[in-house]
Amino acid sequence: MKQKEFVETVGGPCRIREDLNRDGMIKGDIIMINRLRHWLRFNLAYLGSPPWDTGITPPEVEQYIAIAKVGRALDLGCGTGTNLLRLAQAGWDVTGVEFAPKAVLVARRRLHKAGYSGSVILGDVGDASILQPPYDLVLDIGCYHGLDASTRARYRANLPAILTDAGTFLLYFHHKIEPEARVGISEEELILIASLFKAVHRQDSEDRFGRKACWLNCTGVIDA
Numbered sequence: 660m661k662q663k664e665f666v667e668t669v670g671g672p673c674r675i676r677e678d679l680n681r682d683g684m685i686k687g688d689i690i691m692i693n694r695l696r697h698w699l700r701f702n703l704a705y706l707g708s709p710p711w712d713t714g715i716t717p718p719e720v721e722q723y724i725a726i727a728k729v730g731r732a733l734d735l736g737c738g739t740g741t742n743l744l745r746l747a748q749a750g751w752d753v754t755g756v757e758f759a760p761k762a763v764l765v766a767r768r769r770l771h772k773a774g775y776s777g778s779v780i781l782g783d784v785g786d787a788s789i790l791q792p793p794y795d796l797v798l799d800i801g802c803y804h805g806l807d808a809s810t811r812a813r814y815r816a817n818l819p820a821i822l823t824d825a826g827t828f829l830l831y832f833h834h835k836i837e838p839e840a841r842v843g844i845s846e847e848e849l850i851l852i853a854s855l856f857k858a859v860h861r862q863d864s865e866d867r868f869g870r871k872a873c874w875l876n877c878t879g880v881i882d883a
């Protein structure tokens with residue numbers, strides 16, 4: 660009888676803990692599987708010619724280059740380095756972060772061939788430990804809006820620390836039309852991003868496929 664009581668007392672909490680662990684593992688596994696799919700999606704795209712890899716710097720970035728004082732620029736999700744190269748040509752000291760090895764190699768080769776010494780880091784945009792801040796410009800064309808929620812949260816949390824006080828965050832993204840959509844930024848999330856800065860300018864547009872898109876120009880980080 661004593662033994663049965665013992666088994667029940669020990670067995671109860673253990674069973675509960677096993678259930679919690681199993682649920683926790685399932686959530687963790689889903690996050691890992693989604694991250695792997697995200698990584699595979701981009702790496703497979705770079706085996707061919709991804710639609711975004713046009714080799715052309717968008718007019719919004721050209722406008723920024725035309726008026727901004729040169730400094731240190733960080734391109735998060737820099738792809739094959741089109742905008743790193745353009746910024747380097749305009750006199751910026753450039754760094755890119757990209758998790759697709761093929762795109763990193765292409766970006767490095769392009770900078771090197773053109774005689775620029777910028778660096779292209781193979782890594783995750785949510786990982787601030789791979790960076791050497793501060794940067795005067797953080798550019799993101801189409802990367803943030805495809806990240807999972809926890810990487811987005813880490814990315815946002817890093818922004819104030821990696822930008823100079825008067826630095827600019829220039830972001831191109833698609834709007835989230837359906838709440839469950841994997842890609843896109845909702846109005847609530849935009850408010851979260853904007854709340855990190857003193858001045859925010861927003862320019863809504865459409866991409867060449869008719870999707871609702873936007874350029875956000877944020878300056879002057881607010882200290883936490």
Ligand SMILES: C[S@@+](CC[C@H](N)C(=O)[O-])C[C@H]1O[C@@H](n2cnc3c(N)ncnc32)[C@H](O)[C@@H]1O
Pocket residue numbers: 701702711712713735736737738739741756757758759762782783784785799800801802805806810
């Ligand atoms: C839509 S593409 C845009 C590429 C580039 N900015 C351009 O305009 O050509 C998004 C890029 O972000 C990269 N990317 C996505 N998630 C990332 C992550 N977590 N860490 C690093 N790079 C990522 C992809 O591999 C891809 O190159």
